[in-house]
Amino acid sequence: MKPDSRPLILVTNDDGIQAKGILHLARCMAPLGRVVVVAPDRAQSGMGHAVTINDVLRIEERPFPVKEVEQAWQTSGTPVDCVKLAIYEILGQKPDLLVSGINHGSNASINVIYSGTMSAAVEGAVEGIPSVGFSLLDHSPDADFSATTPFVTKIAQQVLSKGLPTGTCLNVNFPKLTDQEIQGIKICRQSTGHWDDAFDKRTSPSGSTYYWMTGNFNNPDQGEDTDEWALRKNFISIVPTQFDLTAHHAISTLNQWDLK
Secondary structure (H helix, E strand, O other): OOOOOOOEEEEEOOOOOOOHHHHHHHHHHHHHOEEEEEEEOOOOOOOOOOOOOOOOOOEEEOOOOOOOOOEEEEEOOOHHHHHHHHHHHHHOOOOOEEEEEEEEOOOOOOHHHHOHHHHHHHHHHHOOOOEEEEEEOOOOOOOOOHHHHHHHHHHHHHHHHHOOOOOEEEEEEEOOOOOOOOOOEEEOEOOOOEEEEEEEEEEOOOOOEEEEEEEEEEOOOOOOOEHHHHHHOOOEEEEEEEOOOOOHHHHHHHOOOOOO
């Protein structure tokens, strides 16, 4: 029997292995190569680039509803843990492509730094793997991902054939629209929006105080080249994203300080 020469594709997410978004993403990847799913055993949204260092990590192979998937594993860890475990324990190699999502909710603008979905893609970039994070602007557990199919496939095909610059992954966000309503794809920069945080203070039946984080998204960035602008105009946004957090523009300023 000839060895399978098709690309090896790792699929992960932060909403948990049972989420509808990862099922759809795995189906989209099936025609493109050999698909292996490694994802958290429960929702891990908002975990950012967290890794597990104060607890054990568990992995368990499990059935997966998409029959074309070669293997599916759930882990007790974060999305970044999933990527590390996939490479070094489950696959024993780096995949040809890593895709994360499809996230239930936006990862545009400042959301990218909190996102477990995007942190998995960033970890892929750290490992030198062409990686893409996909998100749909719909938080519903029963969100309709059907309109994303041709675009997810096209983007993944392009990444497989052309690669990505070293240290770069893609942050792809879909507006909540039908395929007829989507106007196309825009390559964008990340908008400079932010969250105005607030907390809902409550009292438990036992009399102790607890809090729920709330807040409102504030985007003063009116540029017409941003992800938020593209999404408002019914486009899919693609932001090339890197893990180098150096503020390069500030180096010359700091070099003028008297630090001797």
